[in-house]
Amino acid sequence: MKSILIVEDEEAISRVLSAYLKKAGYQVTRVPDGQAALEAFESSPPALILLDIMMPNMDGFELLGRIRGKSSCPVIMLTARDGITDRLAGLDGGADDYMSKPFIPEEVVARVNAVLRRPSQWSDGSRKRHFGSLFIDYTARCIFLNGAEVTLSPRDMSVLLFLAERPNQICTREQLIEQVWEMDYEGSDRAVDLSIKRIRQALSHWPATEGEIRTLRGTGYQLWTT
Structure with a gap:
């Protein structure tokens, strides 16, 4: 079973995403900030990371940079910051996809499925x-x-x-x-x-x-x- 790491400080959003991903057959770990995400990543590397940008302790861009320094693990950014500057910053930083809030949970699952299909294609x-x-x-x-x-x-x-x-x-x-x-x-x-x-x-x-x-x-x- 593939594992997904959700890095999201809004509990309600994190719970909803977790429920839909588990229903789709994924194992899910939820953390509320960047530091906890790094610890979870290092202890058990996931198949994919869903990453918020605006978080306490360490924002999503910094966390993405630290992950890319050591791993090519797929990352999908989920954020309320939907400006073209932020979108390009995420993609330029190595994100594999970028979704703006509010989003439909079913579409998030579809994006996860699409990104995880790429390694074998x-x-x-x-x-x-x-x-x-x-x-x-x-x-x-x-x-x-x-x-x-x-x-x-x-x-x-x-x-x-x-x-x-x-x-x-x-x-x-x-x-x-x-x-x-x-x-x-x-x-x-x-x-x-x-x-x-x-x-x-x-x-x-x-x-x-x-x-x-x-x-x-x-x-x-x-x-x-x-």
Whole structure:
């Protein structure tokens, strides 16, 4: 049974989400603040985190950054702060999805299901491939650069694998949105650009002579390799 960590200081919202997720077959842990979330995460890593932004002790953005420093665990942000600045800050910080309050509990469950489906959708037999010093194991969804593992969020990993399965081919933003963000996507293609930005940062030590993520202005992106 997959476990969900709910980080929410409003007891009523936390209880409702817990009830719907348990009904959907998930195991649920509820905590009221960021510090308690870190302790729960370290003692028993969940399959996914539902994360509020405005909380005591540590806000959701800080907690997201600390989680991303050590794990690619999927994170869906749930918040009353629905401005585009906050939404982009969450996505740029590595969130896999962002939902504004008030929300329908059934939709939250659907988003959780969609995010948790992503890890298996790119598996392809036992394929492994080297792009110079960059090594990709498609089955295990692991990436190593110069022998060191590269940590990416599940969504960013899916973007990179989509490009890596099509080396030197141009992939449009529309293709990436359709294949990676799926039905749960709301917003502009700016989310694709932010994902590519994070991937480039993660691969900053990949020699340009071996390959790179290229932007084709007005068209899309390409994993170019020699």
